[in-house]
Structures are given as C-alpha cells and as structure tokens.
Amino acid sequence: MAVQKITKDEILLKSSDVFRVKGYHNTSMQDLAEACGLLKGSLYYHFPSKEMLMKDLLFSIHKYMTERIFPIAQDESLTPEERMEKLLKKMGRLLLEKEGGCLIGNTTLETVGVVPEFHEVLRAIMNGWTKALQTIFETRKSPELSLRLAQQTIMEFEGAVMFSKLYSDKQFLYDAFARTMVKLN
Secondary structure, three states: OOOOOOOHHHHHHHHHHHHHHHOOOOOOHHHHHHHHOOOHHHHHHHOOOHHHHHHHHHHHHHHHHHHHHHHHHHOOOOOHHHHHHHHHHHHHHHHHOOOOOOHHHHHHHHHOOOOHHHHHHHHHHHHHHHHHHHHHHOOOOOHHHHHHHHHHHHHHHHHHHHHHHHOOOOHHHHHHHHHHHHHHO
C-alpha cells in the first residue's frame, strides 16, 4: 500500500465511516489504517490508541454540532417551526447520509459502562441536542414539558434511524419528523 500524507481531521472523518459500519469494538487499528490509506504504524503516530482516536472523533462531532447544528435553535430570524425543521433535517442528514447507524447512538450503547473515557463527551452531545430542542419547544410549552418533549424527540429519532436502516426505509425518520412538528404546536 502506498503511504500518503493525511491530516488528523481526514483520519477522523474516514474513521467515522468505519466505526459507523463496524462499531467500536469490531473495528481494529488495522481497519482504520486501511481506510485512511496508512500503514498501521503511521496511524499510531497520529493516535496512540483506538480509544484516543474515538475520543478525538467524539469531541470533533460535539464541536461540529455545537457550532453548526445546535445554534439553529437560537436563530430568532426563523419561526419556531422553521428552526425545528432546519435542526431536524440537519440531524436527519447527519444520521442517515452514510452507511451504518447513528455513530453517537451506537457508540453510547456499545461503550457505556465499558469505556468510561467516552461517557462525558457522549453525554455532552446528548445534552446539547436536548437543550437545542428544548429551546425551540419552550417557545410554545412550559420548560418542564419542553424538556420531556426534547428527550422524547431524541429517543424517537434514534429509534427511527434504527428502523430506517434495518428496513431500508427512510419513512420511519420522516414520520418521526412529522410527529415532532405536531408536538411543537
């Protein structure tokens, strides 16, 4: 294999595809190196372990969502319906655009209680997503109800992604989207 120059960000992006399809525990450093066009030793130069690579990947995802997706909830130039639609569509694309399931959901299920190093960042991602949805719901509902609706929306979306992937039918996600829009009113 020809060794190529690659940035850490490119390694994280290519690794996310492998983790999404194979899962955390079933992915080896060799799998990740091959996906990046690197020798395994070269990958270790950038990341001393699979755990460090995944942790950096999760922080990268959190940063992206915090900068690009969650702020939609605060955009007062949009109506609450427009904010919810825009936020959910961006999340839907993030969850369905590539092969495999939801990297955050899958990693949470696979590693919680087993790899404690990921717990904090996974929780931060879920808290950010919850807060963004709660902010939109609070334009029409009480804070307590808004929190519950935000949590229910995330649970439904994660389940819809699972069903969409299992049955090769995006309608499950579209239906979850429609039900969330109804909950807003």
